[in-house]
Amino acid sequence: MTATPLPFVPPAPVPRTTPPSRLEIIRTVMRNPLELWGEPSFRLFWMKTRFFNERTLIANHPGLVRHVLVDNARNYRMATIRQLILRPILRDGLLTAEGETWRRSRKAMAPVFTPRHSHGFANQMLEQSQAFTARYEAAADAGDIRDIAIDMTELTFDILSATLFSGQVAGTEEEFAGDIERLLSTMGRVDPMDLLKAPRFVPRIRRMFGKKVLAKFRDIVKQTMAERERLMHDDPDAVPEDFLTLLIRLQGPDGLTIDEIEDNIITFIGAGHETTARALGWTLYLLANSPTDREMVEAEIDRVTAEEPDPVKWLDAMPWTRAAFEEAMRLYPPAPSINRAAIADDRWEDGEGETVTIEAGTTVLVMPWTLHRHTKLWDQPEAFVPARFLPENRDRIDRFQYLPFGVGPRICIGATFALQEAVIALGVLLSKYRFDCVAATKPWPVQKLTTQPDGGLPMRVSRR
């Protein structure tokens, strides 16, 4: 009898057992917030603490998560620190809009993100993945090592660029991609002045560098929109049915203003490609370390890609591939923290005699990072076990303990799009190639907007 191999336990910071000093907190938040959380954050269902003098509640109980993000969501606004980082870039885009603007925009944009529209993008996802994968031919012949983290960012950018504006961007796509990279690395970060609650007139050094890139970037988006509007006017039959066209059509009193369309295009670029890229990279890394699961995924992909030419059907036809991707997002959630602030006093009862009081102004941290690795919610929380996400096991996972896309009124509007994209990309990549770790593959999860592999993901690509 052969013993079943133990599941792979991938790298993650060991939860601290002693509380950090104020200086350590600042350093850790700047370097890698994932290293901040202590052992109780992975064991307790809720924890009250003070973070830079601010009342903070860590919510790990599925019932409490549901209360904050769904049942009493109206009492919670976006947390200040998140808005300080993202609003200067995204303005009134859906991710950072609040109140009436958010309600109107979400309603107007809902039809753009229906499964029907996402399905309409499936063939472009397939074509882009196939075109991208062609570059592995030479790499496989030469036995090259590639940084899969960079590759996946390029692949998801290609898909986004095709579905967002059909490649019709003002200027060159390479320049555009470079600007995004610079923008996210300079502006989308916590600044120590934010943590110390310095008044707004105190300059945020990091963000000052980003301002020029942002202005240039907004300019390109403006020109791209103007060119498309001209085409819609001059030659309606030549207009592609991409996000840009769909958004421009939403202009109007109950829809979006032209500035909001611009903000949302920037939001989709910011929220819609790096997240999926990170999850894809981690999936390939985890599968490389878990040969039995990889065999299941490969066998499934071989069968489905041979029998089913329509990529829209792949999501349902590939439960193992989807499960591997979902398990990767459990261990390395692309959005590791969902932060809110209580508007008025609130309370929640756990049904077993305990009450949590939440004073107005309290920051509530619903963290997929702690929730997805919680010792009371998951069996072998640190281990890569994709089978837990197979359809037959799925009902053992509470809806509110697994939140890669959030939940409630502000749930990710692109979730269907992202899942479909991921399964199609994995289907194409893994039907032809195998990705293996090399001595230099030593990723360390770091939170920089998304959960990124520090050190990259150098992997050997070979033909299957």
Ligand code: HEM
């Ligand atoms: C694996 C990929 C993705 C992950 C893990 C992810 C994760 C999330 C999460 C956790 C939220 C909720 C944030 C909160 O409640 O504070 C969110 C919101 C959002 N996501 Fe995604 N996302 C992904 C892909 C996408 C894509 C592909 C798009 C667009 C094309 C997108 C656009 C948005 C937008 C616009 C919001 C704001 C929704 C609102 O507040 O109404 N995301 N995402």
